[in-house]
Amino acid sequence: VNLCSLTSTLPVIPYQKLTDLHYLSKGGFGSVFKAQHSDWRTTVAIKCLKLDSPVGERERNCLLKEAEVLHKARFNYIIQIFGVCNEPEFFCIVTEYMSNGSLDQLLHDNNLYPLLAWSLRLRVLYEIALGVNFLHNMTPPLMHHDLKTQNILLDGEFHVKIADFGLSKWRQLSISKCSGSKPPEMGGTIIYMPPEEYEPSKSRCAVVKHDIYSYAIIMWEVLSRRIPFEEATNPMQVMFSVLRGIRPDIGLDCLPGDIPSRETLINLMTCGWTANPDERPCFLMCVIELEPMLRRFDEIDILEAVLEVKKSKGSST
Numbered sequence: 001v002n003l004c005s006l007t008s009t010l011p012v013i014p015y016q017k018l019t020d021l022h023y024l025s026k027g028g029f030g031s032v033f034k035a036q037h038s039d040w041r042t043t044v045a046i047k048c049l050k051l052d053s054p055v056g057e058r059e060r061n062c063l064l065k066e067a068e069v070l071h072k073a074r075f076n077y078i079i080q081i082f083g084v085c086n087e088p089e090f091f092c093i094v095t096e097y098m099s100n101g102s103l104d105q106l107l108h109d110n111n112l113y114p115l116l117a118w119s120l121r122l123r124v125l126y127e128i129a130l131g132v133n134f135l136h137n138m139t140p141p142l143m144h145h146d147l148k149t150q151n152i153l154l155d156g157e158f159h160v161k162i163a164d165f166g167l168s169k170w171r172q173l174s175i176s177k178c179s180g181s182k183p184p185e186m187g188g189t190i191i192y193m194p195p196e197e198y199e200p201s202k203s204r205c206a207v208v209k210h211d212i213y214s215y216a217i218i219m220w221e222v223l224s225r226r227i228p229f230e231e232a233t234n235p236m237q238v239m240f241s242v243l244r245g246i247r248p249d250i251g252l253d254c255l256p257g258d259i260p261s262r263e264t265l266i267n268l269m270t271c272g273w274t275a276n277p278d279e280r281p282c283f284l285m286c287v288i289e290l291e292p293m294l295r296r297f298d299e300i301d302i303l304e305a306v307l308e309v310k311k312s313k314g315s316s317t
């Protein structure tokens, strides 16, 4: 990565400007902290290399590559990069802080968020599709290949931003020897991985239809608020079921009858997770299908849904 080309358009943030660090989570090779920027007076998230190990050239390059990708992929529904902090003893990416955490938490902390209106759930699905559609429209197209509810973040108004906590692709490639697909992170999940990727050797070079499979699983998860394949005791069981054509249950007890446009959503979901990648829709088609659904809700509906979630969150915390 050409450092000066990157930092010529991306702010370089001095380490001493990042104060009040709080540990958030550990990524594939880095750690994520919440911090304050002392001049910008705003909360940021920083993704940095392990502070203990000396910052190796490879790791540094990884993070630089990620910064470059994020810088090029600026869009409403992709996490925003503010800058990089590039000092001999400290190297990190600085992004916006997403105060409402991940979609995973929103969906499965049932006691925290008892009510989740359909209008907000559909806006979440629509914004994920807009974000991924943007990545696929880049030149060259950028594939995510690790879409999961843990990588979908929510800002203060519960708008979606697509993120990727994992290892960056470059480092993935060096590890997975260019299998074209990311090995599931240690302790990662395979429920969002399309069956053709189970055997990397067989995976066709055009892995364009990976993200849409993951998205279909996420659709089911958002509409059912259940964990896909929850009954499986180990990943192998999931893989065998999926290879036999088993998919999450689209019956009324998982997907209630009162879901608006239930029929269309289920068609989109089942097309998205079909075994043959060529039969899966592209994200442009996905977004066009979802647009009329969102138009049915007026802005007040969605704002009330956001208020309802904020109140339930406020009351239970």
Ligand SMILES: CNC(=O)c1cc(Oc2ccc(NC(=O)Nc3ccc(SCC(=O)O)c(F)c3)c(F)c2)ccn1
Pocket: 024, 032, 045, 046, 047, 066, 069, 070, 073, 078, 079, 093, 094, 095, 096, 097, 098, 099, 100, 101, 102, 135, 142, 143, 144, 145, 146, 153, 162, 163, 164, 165, 169
């Ligand atoms: C409660 N709030 C939080 O805990 C919190 C944590 C947080 O930490 C980070 C999470 C992720 C990243 N990095 C990242 O998202 N990178 C990335 C790279 C490539 C692509 S697109 C192609 C592809 O996927 O390869 C992409 F969409 C994203 C980061 F820098 C910081 C940020 C905000 N809030």
